[in-house]
Structure formats: structure tokens, C-alpha cells
Amino acid sequence: MAPANIADYLVTDDLTLLLGLIAATVFLLHTFNKPQPLVHPILLGRQSDVARVRNPGESAVYRNYGTGLISRFPLRPGKEVHILADFVRSDHDLPRTLWNTKITNATLQDRVAAVGTGFIRLAGLQPGESNVLLFLNDCIEFLISDLALASHSIPSFTLTTSQLLSPVLESHPPSAIITNAELLPSLLELIYDGGENTQKYTIIVVGEPSAHAMASVASKIRVLRWDEVEREGNKVEKILSPIPKPQDVFTVSFYANGNGQIQGAQFTHANLTAGVAAINSMFPAAQALSRLDTIVSGHSLSTAYGRAVAYSAIYEGTSFATLHSSKLFRGDEATIKYDVTDVLSIKKFPIPSPTILFIKPGHLESLVDAILREAKKSFFLNSFAWRHKLAGISEGFVTKDSLWDRLVYDGARARVIGEGAGTVRAVVVSDGTLRASILTPARVALSCPIINTYTHPLVAAPILASHPLDLQSFPPSSEKESAASGPPSVNVEAKVVGISDDAVEAGGDPEGSLLIRGPPVGKLGGVEESYVDVQKLEEEEGWAATGARAIIQTNGSFKLLA
């Protein structure tokens, strides 16, 4: 009786055929509709090229896997770029908007030449002899002054915080100071407070100084208006100075290190070209910077990294503007908040919709919170959208063009950022600790490459930069754990010192102080020897101490420890 029973059980009919077809279709859909990861996970397991030998107490030297240990570092973004003036490409003719000004490269070069001539004739600056302090908030005049001074080999000083103004004026008095009109009163006050030490200053003011401020100018100080200087330069024949060499120092950036001591980082033209090359290579080749982009930066031009970002924008011909929070020098004492309002402050400039944001962790966190809150307003759809996005991210895939974006997230982004929300195509986070727990929500909310970097005032480029298409997420060991910063950037090599050899020989992760070396790293100088705290041997081999502690993971990415 048994065989008959089995045959009974296996009876098929038309419905079976139909269900079979449907089952096959559904099975194929489910299996093969899985999206391909944006970057193959095998590459994410080997993000650095590691040296085969290491010194006792130190880790091996790590370089970016794309650069490799054998190749030379990329030194410039293009073959013909050697000095700062080469960033303004003559073969690019189309205008772009820098802050408030729509300008072509040719006009920019003319203005730079005029201002340079004006500096020498009217302000009495001498190439190779004078120094100029750029006590300016970010504006096109900053860039023009920087280019003009560099082309005449007049080193410029910049400060990363306003508290450094009086120590720097005391220890390294410049021949001239370029400043904004609203900063003039406080600057004059500071100079007068300096007492008998006041030397003869020339102050060049950008903007219209108030009559009150002009009246308070002492006899030893000469105040010129920037417009006058530019007009003077336009009237007469342009003065040509010998072309600076790439190894010439063109700027000194003063910053306060972790111990509160003032350090001066000297940067040469070569440091900046290497920095721009590094910033360009942070983006995947298919999504490289181009003329159609608009870069928005929250990093002041007074810092080396902020300057490199600005020069990347200049070199690629993109439009560029900075956030309100990048104003280092303010008349008022309001605390700076890094949040959505700050990001939206870009709207006051007539630039096209931003495509690339260089922001700080605070900006990212508040943006992501706001977008996800807006998305939650469509209750039903949002839970689906969230699940589907997460499923994609766990397979290594994310895109802005999916169904869920069109249904939920595009609307949420538009409500937070405004009309231009759809154009943001990459976000670079620097200058602060990014919490690991915010990474996945950020990837869902923004659906574009988010690059976590580590920057330092001594380096004109990111030191560590995560892979742009990396969507990995690991269970965090604590709530406050920071996200991995990725491997060293393409032209920096890094190692950690002060590690425990036993732990590392047993297979543990090296953990210690981070040291770096490479073309974009500036030289510490311009300060008294007693301030500089660097081990002599490291200094001889060219290693610079960042003062940060890091741990290196097995896949070659570095994670900074608080």
C-alpha cells in the first residue's frame, strides 16, 4: 500500500505548474537581485601596504595600498603644477564663482598681478625681505593676496586661532598686516597695547573701515585700502619678480599644539601641490573633481588643510565658498556651533548647488539627525525605506537613485538642506572625532560617499583618509568609539611608536603615538627650539610627531584614540 500512498502524495496538476513558475521567478529575483558592492570587500581587507621590517618599539611603516612601498609619492595634481601660481590654469576659460565673485582664471591672474604690484609699490613690501600677516577671514581677497605674495616670494603668516595674534606680533612682527574692516579696531588696540615695541606697520584693509577706526590710527601706522592697492597695481606696469622655486617657503601657519605651545609650520609650494594631489585622489576615479562641482568648505584658509582644499577648488575650476564657522576672527564673542544652520549659511553666496562638502563631525551629525527626523515623518514608508537601505549597505551598496530615495529620503533632504539637496555627491569629514555609531545612519541619510579623514595643522593634506566607497560597519566596543580613519593618504607614510613588542609579536594590533612623513608635511620652524618637543632621531629621518595616539587594524586602517 505504501507506494500507492507516495504516488498519491506526489500528484501534480496545473496549479503546481503555475506555482512552480512563480516560485522559480521569485527565487531568481531574491538571489540575483542582490546589489553588487561598490568596492570589492577583498580590497577593504588590505587598505595599506605594510613594510616587511619594523624597528623595535615601533610598528612597520604603512603607506596607502594604491601608492605602494616601491612607488614614489604623487607630488602634484598635474604635470605642470610646481608652484602656487600654476594652480590657476590658463587653459581653463570658463568663469566660476568664488564666494561672491564670478571670475575667470584670466581675470584672477590679472588681479593677482595687480595686487602684487600694488603691494610692492604702495605698501613698500620687498620681495624676500618683508613678511605679511594675513589676519583675514576667508574671502577672495585672501586667495588673491596669498597668490600675489607667493609670486613675489614674500612669506605670509597665518594664525589658526585669534588668540595667537598678540604672541605672534610680539615674536615675529610682520612688515604689513592685511585685515578685514571690522577687525581693524581690535587690531589697532592690540598694536597700541604692545607698548614701546610698536614698529612701523602698514595695514591693508579689505572693505570699508569706519571713520571712527580711521581716526584712531596713530602716526606710526599707515592704513591703506585694498581697493587702492589694486588700483595702483592696475595703473602701472606690472612688476615681475623671479619665479619662486617649489622648495621656497611661502607661508608660515602658527598654531597651538596639544600643550598650548605656539608652533609655526612652514609650508613650501611643493607641500601645497602635494596636498592638492592628495585631496584629488581621495575621490574615486569615476567621481573625480571637475569643473562642474561646487566645493563648500568648513575649514578656514588660515589652516594648511583649508588652504589645500581651496587650491584644489581653484585648480579644478570649481566654484568655492566657505561656511560661516570658518571665520576665525570675529568682532563678537558668540560661540561657534557646527550644525545645520552653519551648513545653510552657504546660501548667502551666489554659488551653484554644493556638490562636495568638506565639513566637521558636528555638521555631519546634525545634518544626519535632521534628515532622519524629517524622514520619520512618513511613518509607514520610512520603516520600509530604512530596512531596504540597511540591507543594501550591509551588502556594500548604496545609491541616491533608489526607489526609497525617491519616496522618502529625497524629500527629507530637500526639507533640511533646501533646493540643492540632490546635488551633494560626496562628504569629507575632518577636524574632530566622528563617532562610529553615526556612520551607518549617515550613509542612509546622505546616500553618498562619506570620507572620514584625520588632519593636523602641520600637514597640508589629509593624513589618513578612508576609502570613499567603504560601507563596512563593525560592532562598536563603546558608544563613544570613533570611526576608523582609514589608511594613510596617498602621499603620506605613517607609523606608530611606543608600542609593546610582545603584544604585537603575539598578533595584537599596534597601538602608540602616530608619526608621519611625506611631501605635504610642513616643517616645524620659526619658533624657539625650547618649544619644540620632538625626538632627535625621528627628526633626523624626517618623521613628524602628530601628538595623536592611534591603533592600526589588521586591514590596514588606522583608528584614532581619544
Next chain:
Amino acid sequence: MSFSFDTPINTALFLFILYSVERIIFPSASATPKSVPREFKSGYSWMPKSHPPTVLFKTYTPKTLEPFNGKDGGRILLAINGQVFDVTAGRNFYGPNGMYGNFAGRDASRGMAKQSFDLDMLTPIDQPLDKLQDLTSDEIDNMKGWIEHFSNKYIVCGKLVENGAI
């Protein structure tokens, strides 16, 4: 009809369809796996098991260098001009039965300079290191050429100092 027990195939197919559709519409909601996979095939967010192997740079004396001659099947080291190279990969040449086996575990500077593999090119272990003062500039260049060759092919894993200097 398909729910009746008479056609279990239909029931099975129907349940399978329901399950697959459910997986498509409600994918799993967590991006972070419980334990980190150690192979890239096991998951996207993976971490390799171990770091790439690195060798610790050590300081050797002629006495501590000598055991590394490959006779016990271990690492083979040789020194040229104070730099110690790990030539284990070239066991055919520098191992006990190799053509240049005399150099294993020893300071091979003079031999490299004079292009000779004789035993009298080697200084006995308990004597001070060969100062190489009587070499001509051609021979020094030859030795430097060999150092270049070795640096490209093998790893520099240490330096050689006098006995008793450590």
C-alpha cells in the same frame, strides 16, 4: 484546492513563494553582524585574522649571526657592510648545499667585493669585523652593487656590530 493535504507539492511551493516574497519585502534590518567575519566570503564587513607578517629589526654580532646558516632548516641571514639580509628565500644558493653556502650566517662583505666565495674571504667569528680597508674603489663599487641587488631582492632585517658591542 492547494491547501488540501492531497497536494503537498502545491502547499510546499506556495509556502516557498510566501517565504521568498517576505524576504524580498522585509529584508533583515541590521547592518552590523554579531561577530566580525574573518574571511571576505563570509560577509562584507570583515576584518582579516592577522596583520601582514613583519620582521623585527635586530642588531646582530658575528657570534649571534652565525647560527642563522640554514643548517637546521631555519632562517638564513648574511651580512654585507653592516647590513643583515634575510636570504631564506634563496635557500638554493645560500643554504648548506648551495653554491654560496659559505656566506650563510657570516659577514660576506669581502667576498662580495672581490667576487670570490672562498673560505679565506670570511673573518673568523671571534675576531673583530673586517674593516675592508685594503679594498680598491672598484671592489667597493662592486660590493655596493651587490648591496643594491640584495636590497631589491631580500629584506634588510638587521645590522651587524662587533662582538660585545651590544
